[in-house]
Amino acid sequence: MLELRRISKTFNPGTINEVRSLQELSLSIEDGSFVTVIGTNGSGKSTLLNAVAGGFFVDAGSIHLGGRDVTRWPEHRRAAFIGRVFQNPFSGTAPTMSIAENLSLAARRGRPRGFGPALGAGWMRELQERVRVLNMGLESRLANAIGTLSGGERQALTLLMATWLRPELLLLDEHTAALDPKSGDKVIRVSEEIIARDKLTALMVTHSMSQAATLGDRLIMMHRGRIIYDVRGAEKRRVRPAELLARFEELRRGEQLDETAADMLKRTYI
């Protein structure tokens, strides 16, 4: 269970570049729920994920994960409960290390790392079995450096790494945005499979209306650091991509209206 209580984050406060990325945002996600997040550029959706992961501390409000108040926990400490896949396929893996070594790093997420060998004999067998699930033929290339793999293969592996130990929360940050459509589809299929198989609680930011509409059991739309639309259950299943696009269009028109209105007010009163 993830609970965000009125969290706020402003970047570059007091400067001309001030951005209010999150504005008193509250959200609670039940265990086993798969939530997709959409929003306009700069709406704060990636900031939301980063706030939960601990990339920065929020200015106000609190973050609770599984009953623990993690608001002031550094990122590496929260990682014991959170699995993460980044937008950039280069972010989630260590390129000069082998597939096997990367996975063994993931297998100790949030656990003490001692002087035991990273690649024990029994471990390699377990590895092969679990990598085979991806159906990419990677199980025969475990000794290869990750840097030699394609973006899609890397993202699939990052996903496997993030979920190797069952996380209390899986964060997916536009993890197919940098991939070609075919590998993107593949990674989405694997994501769905793993989330369903392990009954994971997941928060997935996406730029694709069709992904947002078809995946998960709850949909959130963000705008200017706030949640402006939140549907779940039967209502969520009825959502169509076209509908979401229409809402975006509406937002854009509202935005323009805002600007002209502001201009008008300026002209009148200043």
Added chain:
Amino acid sequence: MTLVIGALTIGLILSVLALGIYISFRIFDFPDITAEGSITLGAAVAATLLVSGVNPFVATTAAFFAGSAAGALTGVLHTKFKINGLLSGILVMTALYSVNLHVMGKSNVPLLSSLTLGNYAENAAQLLGMTDESLRLGGWEVSVRDLSILVGVFGAIAATAFALDRFFRTHLGTAMRATGDNPQMIRALGVDVSAMMILGLAVANGLVAVSGALLAQYQGFADVQMGIGMLVWGLASVIIGEALVGVRSLGLAIVGTVMGSVLFRLLVAMALRWGLDPNDLKLITAVFVFGALVLPTVLSKLRARTPQVAHA
């Protein structure tokens, strides 16, 4: 022959320094100039302890921990106080100059009458039945003392290299490598990147200090100036090693670094014998490292240009 044995021994001793530089420079991509202070610190600590009659093994171990403390301090300055990496190293290196003078009490400590690790090597040779002053090896007269020290140093360096290779294959060691490779990823896997970097720099400078301790015992003195230029020396060894064996695997890189250090020392000894002015040594080393750093980019640019020229 004495010259060759001497060059091999110093090359092997400095390969411990090179392994330390390999950790900071290649694994963490951190040009750690602390090394120039910590090699002297290692020599100073070991020499001072040896003069007061401490067991050489204990003195060398103490040097390791002194160097580790210096490296950890650089790591803390860099990660906790967010000081630029190079500057953190410069601060600690500068401070160490005074520390080293305090440790030694003067600028140079001779070890002529002290028991050193060299004596152990000599004793071991005598136990093995080599009681003569010298023996004939392939037609050359070789001092038993020099040879036994070379063999002893070789054994110690082989053990160090092996231990390092094992370490970087443990859970902790792989996490350390990943910290240098992709900090964002390893943080998301629950590793405290700052702590890992501090630990890595501590190990690196511990090794550098051991190299200083061994060097002081071999050459018979510790000197406050002995660290100057050592970072670039270590870089040269690492780069030569990569040219010799490639960078395909960690084990190869470690062996290559040791080989690079030995080869570089041999080349230098030969150049000096052929009349190279010792004053030019650091200039040449710096130019060499410069060349090795820019050559790959220059070569790839040339390669990229060639087809266009052919078309035109």
